[in-house]
Amino acid sequence: MPLRSDWSERTCSLARGLDILGDPWGSLVLREVFFGNGRFDAIKTRLQIADNVLSKRLTWLVEAGLLAQRPYLDGARTRQEYVLTPKGEDxxxxxxxxxxxxxxxxxxxxxxxxxxxxxxxxxxxxxxxxxxxxxxxxxxxxxxxxxxxxxxxxxxxxxxxxxxxxxxxxxxxxx
Ligand SMILES: [Zn+2]
Known part of the structure; x- marks a missing residue:
């Protein structure tokens, strides 16, 4: 689910890379995960970002292979937090x-x-x-x-x- 017109097929590798890393919210979500802040509510609080905007970035960073989900227990409920993949760490x-x-x-x-x-x-x-x-x-x-x-x-x-x-x-x- 690209955020804008799809640049993933561009012949220039800078353009293809910017397709992933050129979105400010997306890169700020990565910042949070690098800070170890990978839970939806915590990212939302830190970035002061709307639920739908954050959901879209998280889905897209998972689809692009930079983030993965990892379950954790929140009381009795299992929820998902986001962690880096090797591609994201890179x-x-x-x-x-x-x-x-x-x-x-x-x-x-x-x-x-x-x-x-x-x-x-x-x-x-x-x-x-x-x-x-x-x-x-x-x-x-x-x-x-x-x-x-x-x-x-x-x-x-x-x-x-x-x-x-x-x-x-x-x-x-x-x-
Ligand atoms: Zn040194």
Whole structure:
């Protein structure tokens, strides 16, 4: 269910990639899941997004193979939360690049409206999206934190894709 005209058949790989990653709400949903915030109500609260807008992005990110659903118990009821797939986890350098570019070129509306990409071992913000600009290590969700100054005082370690054996078989997305 594409959100707009379908760019998935474009000859340019940038256009095909933007078909998935060029939607602001979709990429903000990915941000939340990287922050470990994969439950419908929690994403909705954080993004201040309408139910139908969020449902559509979640369904679409599952269909595109970037997110998977994982059941959890909410009292007596089983509900679904959203987790990264390896394909979704691979989008990290793209999101890192947008964060770093924005920090470099866009004005922040308030003094603390900043976000840094941190290589955990160095503990320093990196100026490069896919490798740590201090030590040269390749950045992965497992060794990277995001420090959103409005969100927390400390950098938050990112979620990684769970092993496939921990996920149920294909299921229909739901809230
Ligand atoms: Zn480093």
């Amino acid at each position: 989008a990290l350098p793209v999101l890192n690049a947008i964060i770093i570019w924005s920090e470099k070129h866009l004005d922040a509306p308030t003094d603390n409206a900043h976000m840094r990409v941190i290589h955990n071992r160095c503990g320093l913000p990196t100026a490069s999206a896919d490798t740590c600009s201090h030590c040269g290590s390749r950045l992965t969700a497992a060794n990277t934190s995001w420090h959103s100054l409005t969100r927390s005082e400390h950098p938050l370690a990112l979620a990684t894709a769970p092993a496939t054996r921990d996920l149920p078989n294909e299921s229909e997305p739901s809230a």
